[in-house]
Amino acid sequence: MALPQRRTDIGPPHYKDFLPPVIQKNYxxxxxxxxxxxGLMVHVxxxxxxxxxxxxxxxxxxxxxxxxxxxxxxxxxCGGYVRFTTRNNVEFLVSEEKxxxxxxAELKAKKQMLGGIGPRISNIVHTQGWIHxxxxxxxxxxxxxxxxxxxxxxxxxxxxxNKVRFAVACCTNMCGAVHCSDIAxxxxxxxxxxxxxxNVKNMCEVPSxxxxxxTGAISPDPAKKSIKIKDEKCMYCGNCYSVCPALPISDSExxxxxxxxxxxxxxxxxxxxxxxxxxxxxxxxxxxxxEVAKAFKIILDAYIAGAKKHERVGExxxxxxxxxxxxxTKFPFTFQHIDDFTIARETFRxxxxxxW
Amino acid sequence: xxxxxxxxNMYKLVESAMGKKKLKAxxxxxxxxxxxxxxxxxxxxxxxxxDEGRLIYTYFGGSYVEIPPK
Amino acid sequence: xxxxxxxxLLDELEKGPFPSFVTEIKKAAARTEMAAAELGVLERxxxxxxxxxxxGGIVGxxxxxxxxxxxxxxxxxxxxxxxxxxTVRINSIAGFFYTSESLRTICDIWDKYxxxxxxxxxxxxxxxxxxxxxDKLEAIFAEYSSRGWDLGGSGSAMRTPSCCVxxxxxxxxxxxxxxxxxxxxxxxxxxxxxxxxxxxxxFKTVGCAVDCNASIARADCSIIGTWKGNIAxxxxxxxxxxxxxxxxxxxxxxxxxxxxITYAGGKxxxxxxxxxxxxxxxxxxTKALKATGEKGxxxxxxxxxxxxxxxxxxxxxxxxxxxxxxxxxxxxxxxKMWEWWDEHGKNRERIxxxxxxxxxxxxxxxxxxxxxxxxxxxxxxxxxxxxxxDDLNQKPWEAYTK
Numbered sequence: 001m002a003l004p005q006r007r008t009d010i011g012p013p014h015y016k017d018f019l020p021p022v023i024q025k026n027y028x029x030x031x032x033x034x035x036x037x038x039g040l041m042v043h044v045x046x047x048x049x050x051x052x053x054x055x056x057x058x059x060x061x062x063x064x065x066x067x068x069x070x071x072x073x074x075x076x077x078c079g080g081y082v083r084f085t086t087r088n089n090v091e092f093l094v095s096e097e098k099x100x101x102x103x104x105a106e107l108k109a110k111k112q113m114l115g116g117i118g119p120r121i122s123n124i125v126h127t128q129g130w131i132h133x134x135x136x137x138x139x140x141x142x143x144x145x146x147x148x149x150x151x152x153x154x155x156x157x158x159x160x161x162n163k164v165r166f167a168v169a170c171c172t173n174m175c176g177a178v179h180c181s182d183i184a185x186x187x188x189x190x191x192x193x194x195x196x197x198x199n200v201k202n203m204c205e206v207p208s209x210x211x212x213x214x215t216g217a218i219s220p221d222p223a224k225k226s227i228k229i230k231d232e233k234c235m236y237c238g239n240c241y242s243v244c245p246a247l248p249i250s251d252s253e254x255x256x257x258x259x260x261x262x263x264x265x266x267x268x269x270x271x272x273x274x275x276x277x278x279x280x281x282x283x284x285x286x287x288x289x290x291e292v293a294k295a296f297k298i299i300l301d302a303y304i305a306g307a308k309k310h311e312r313v314g315e316x317x318x319x320x321x322x323x324x325x326x327x328x329t330k331f332p333f334t335f336q337h338i339d340d341f342t343i344a345r346e347t348f349r350x351x352x353x354x355x356w
Numbered sequence: 357x358x359x360x361x362x363x364x365n366m367y368k369l370v371e372s373a374m375g376k377k378k379l380k381a382x383x384x385x386x387x388x389x390x391x392x393x394x395x396x397x398x399x400x401x402x403x404x405x406x407d408e409g410r411l412i413y414t415y416f417g418g419s420y421v422e423i424p425p426k
Numbered sequence: 427x428x429x430x431x432x433x434x435l436l437d438e439l440e441k442g443p444f445p446s447f448v449t450e451i452k453k454a455a456a457r458t459e460m461a462a463a464e465l466g467v468l469e470r471x472x473x474x475x476x477x478x479x480x481x482g483g484i485v486g487x488x489x490x491x492x493x494x495x496x497x498x499x500x501x502x503x504x505x506x507x508x509x510x511x512x513t514v515r516i517n518s519i520a521g522f523f524y525t526s527e528s529l530r531t532i533c534d535i536w537d538k539y540x541x542x543x544x545x546x547x548x549x550x551x552x553x554x555x556x557x558x559x560x561d562k563l564e565a566i567f568a569e570y571s572s573r574g575w576d577l578g579g580s581g582s583a584m585r586t587p588s589c590c591v592x593x594x595x596x597x598x599x600x601x602x603x604x605x606x607x608x609x610x611x612x613x614x615x616x617x618x619x620x621x622x623x624x625x626x627x628x629f630k631t632v633g634c635a636v637d638c639n640a641s642i643a644r645a646d647c648s649i650i651g652t653w654k655g656n657i658a659x660x661x662x663x664x665x666x667x668x669x670x671x672x673x674x675x676x677x678x679x680x681x682x683x684x685x686x687i688t689y690a691g692g693k694x695x696x697x698x699x700x701x702x703x704x705x706x707x708x709x710x711x712t713k714a715l716k717a718t719g720e721k722g723x724x725x726x727x728x729x730x731x732x733x734x735x736x737x738x739x740x741x742x743x744x745x746x747x748x749x750x751x752x753x754x755x756x757x758x759x760x761x762k763m764w765e766w767w768d769e770h771g772k773n774r775e776r777i778x779x780x781x782x783x784x785x786x787x788x789x790x791x792x793x794x795x796x797x798x799x800x801x802x803x804x805x806x807x808x809x810x811x812x813x814x815x816d817d818l819n820q821k822p823w824e825a826y827t828k
Contacts, residue, residue: 003565004572008489009615011517013574015604018523019594028593028602032713043595051595059445061556063453063461064533064542071526071533080526084546086588086639093595113443125640127549130471131447131464132497132513132556134481139471141447142439149442174731176549180643180739205378205416208773212417214734239733243417243774245482252475265643267635268706269683272642272739286472287438310681310710342736380582381491381622382768403620406489413491414484418773419581419621425484 020081022051022095038156039114040100052094054103056112057123057148057155060088061131061141069110077103087123087165089116113148115156119163122155124148125176126168134245135238136170137255138187138284143168143292150293151300161307161316164300165264172237180263182313183299184275185292187284189236190254192229199246200226209244214341235341256283259295261325262314273314276322278329280336295331302328321355357393362401370411370421378420381413428455428462429507435472436465454542460557461541463507467499485512485560487567491621493577494563510559511541514566515552515578517586517611517618520604521594522547535569550628551588552578576615582773583621584614587629590638597712598705599633600651600721601749606631609753614760623764624771624780631723635705641726641740646777647760648726648740649749655719656698657707663714664694678707723749725756727763728778738778743790745800762793787812 016024026045033043042052058066070090074082077099083091094100107114116122124147127133129140147166154160167181171188178184200206201224209227210218217233218240227244238249259282263275278299282291299313306328307316317325326333339347357365369387373379381402388398402421405411412424436448451468454461467478483496495513502509516532532553536542541557548554558566567577578586587610590596592603610629611618617627630645632638634652641648668674674694679687686700687707694714696707708715725747726740747756767777770784781789790797799805 003568006568007571010576011612012519015520018519018525023594030597059447060545061447061450062544063450064537065453067529067533071529075526084522130477134479136477145439148444152443179737250476265637265640267704269681284475287435415581419491
């Protein structure tokens with residue numbers, strides 16, 4: 001069968017065609033919103049019109065079967081209008097109040113997880129992992145599943161001092177804002193790349209391979225028409241493998257995950273913050289990574305016990321001090337915790353005031 | 357330079373770089389800027405070459421312009 | 427019937443309350459050989475604790491340099507169905523709004539040509555179609571583009587821009603994030619589909635400093651809505667919050683980072699000149715407090731993940747700009763930035779890294795933006811700075827000594 005005529009440079013469809021009528025009517029004219037429960041909120045316009053949002057978690061990786069189910073539900077209860085959030089949640093946009101209850105009932109019957117609104121844990125921003133990525137040193141989807149199972153109550157029912165944002169990155173490339181999350185996993189390598197000299201010659205361009213190394217650990221090896229790596233300068237970021245596929249770095253035995261804490265992106269109360277290292281390594285233990293879930297639980301429990309209302313994880317830790325954080329969590333403090341990269345000296349303590 | 361002439365010239369530029377240095381679109385633009393050729397013309401010539409399939413974009417940790425493999 | 431693989435490890439991830447990605451793959455695996463093999467490969471990754479994917483190469487649709495990511499199995503002899511397993515990025519709709527009909531169209535085409543697996547959405551914000559072969563790409567593109575869907579960005583190009591829900595469903599948005607997102611996407615179609623930059627460039631637009639799209643952490647250009655006027659206070663609503671149990675002194679006044687809020691005798695007062703517009707009070711008392719006056723955006727540049735020099739947050743470049751269609755001033759500013767980056771940027775060097783390497787002054791001068799205190803946390807600490815000939819001829823002290 002003949003294919004339709006392709007078109008280029010058209011961009012995406014115009015968003016106006018996908019907004020529910022009540023949004024089109026009240027666009028830019030909303031007055032306030034109220035969080036009714038973890039999975040339901042209402043926005044009220046200056047006109048008095050209302051739109052209810054019923055939010056459920058999705059695993060982000062979706063079969064078309066499931067997308068069609070979402071479409072059917074949206075058609076049944078929302079005039080066909082549905083949206084997704086940056087954190088992979090699905091939002092059913094309900095214009096008629098009477099449709100909320102049957103929609104929620106049907107979602108619950110389908111064992112969907114409602115929640116993510118308000119001072120809670122929302123769904124987890126994450127990367128491709130072993131599903132699809134060449135540089136993954138763990139599986140992001142698996143870790144997300146384990147963490148969301150562990151903390152399901154905090155998605156829907158229970159509240160926290162403020163919202164807590166998790167993230168999972170399957171390598172230090174960190175697709176997604178892992179470096180500014182409350183509690184996040186970033187997977188790491190711990191061994192230098194292996195050099196496949198024959199392939200370097202055929203597959204890689206030497207100058208760009210040298211240039212991509214953040215620490216200048218790579219130099220040319222003219223005799224072999226290849227490259228050399230100074231082991232003691234390499235910090236296993238894997239950037240060179242993305243530029244030159246003849247430098248494989250993944251290692252079943254030594255790869256694993258690190259945990260970073262205390263980042264945020266909003267400017268509320270305090271400036272946006274980077275996440276900081278609290279656990280430099282936990283081995284990969286699929287399929288359910290129990291040690292990672294345990295570490296998250298220790299951090300979250302300490303936050304719940306210690307934070308004041310509205311404090312994000314990073315604000316709480318800054319108030320009590322990082323030395324206190326390590327006291328409370330009993331995580332060992334090691335050489336890996338002390339920065340020796342580009343901004344190291346900014347992080348050294350320059351005051352005689354600290355806690356024991 | 358006429359667009360047809362520029363296209364041939366550009367094709368040869370990419371051809372002669374193959375195996376030595378991968379060229380980025382920016383490298384090609386800079387090359388012709390130094391020769392005093394208008395940027396719009398360079399963009400158009402490259403676009404036509406790629407639309408015709410004589411040149412393609414490739415990706416190896418960054419995007420390059422190359423001649424497609426046989 | 428697609429082949430069925432034993433997946434004892436992955437089956438463990440079908441347990442528990444959170445919807446399972448394994449169940450999703452299995453749904454598609456019942457229909458397509460690619461999804462079935464994906465499940466097999468993934469089980470092997472779990473068993474061996476390592477990835478079995480290779481990247482790279484030369485795949486795409488004619489005329490475009492992006493939108494398709496080449497992906498290959500490194501064990502094709504064992505899983506020939508996913509020897510090629512490319513990703514297609516579809517440019518999503520601003521705000522991620524869809525209709526049932528549009529979702530079904532997307533699924534119908536994908537079920538015809540691919541694995542049946544998707545991501546809604548990828549980290550950058552594309553609608554990601556996971557897993558197809560090189561020979562299907564032109565057909566996929568023809569089917570989607572003829573129905574109004576274009577490819578997203580990849581490689582050294584402008585990436586698919588994304589934004590928060592903005593004025594569509596939020597009372598805090600100071601700018602029309604969806605319109606800006608759409609306008610940026612349309613204005614720079616060439617820069618998206620024909621990679622000509624040193625490396626990637628991302629736009630993310632949010633309506634306020636709550637930053638629900640993590641714009642400040644992961645966009646080369648972060649567009650963050652703000653305002654110049656006062657915060658209007660509805661004292662009756664303030665009283666309602668107090669009645670409902672809010673400790674306004676502790677939760678609002680004491681947590682204001684500039685201590686510009688006082689709460690006395692049941693009345694809340696804001697010293698607007700000292701407000702830094704952090705959004706805490708507005709976010710917690712949305713019925714009582716409203717930003718008023720001139721609306722616009724702060725333009726921040728340079729955030730990115732750690733590669734290569736370390737992670738950066740975006741830096742304030744233009745503290746305030748009106749962001750109204752047709753955005754002529756903004757687009758001109760962006761083109762100047764790109765010109766400078768094109769001229770000096772090395773392969774894989776993001777614009778923020780180039781600013782670090784060559785200096786903020788050169789960047790600001792090139793794009794024609796004056797220095798103002800809003801651009802820095804604090805002035806420099808060292809005594810080493812440059813004077814140009816032009817600087818030497820200026821007499822700035824006259825401004826405050828006359």
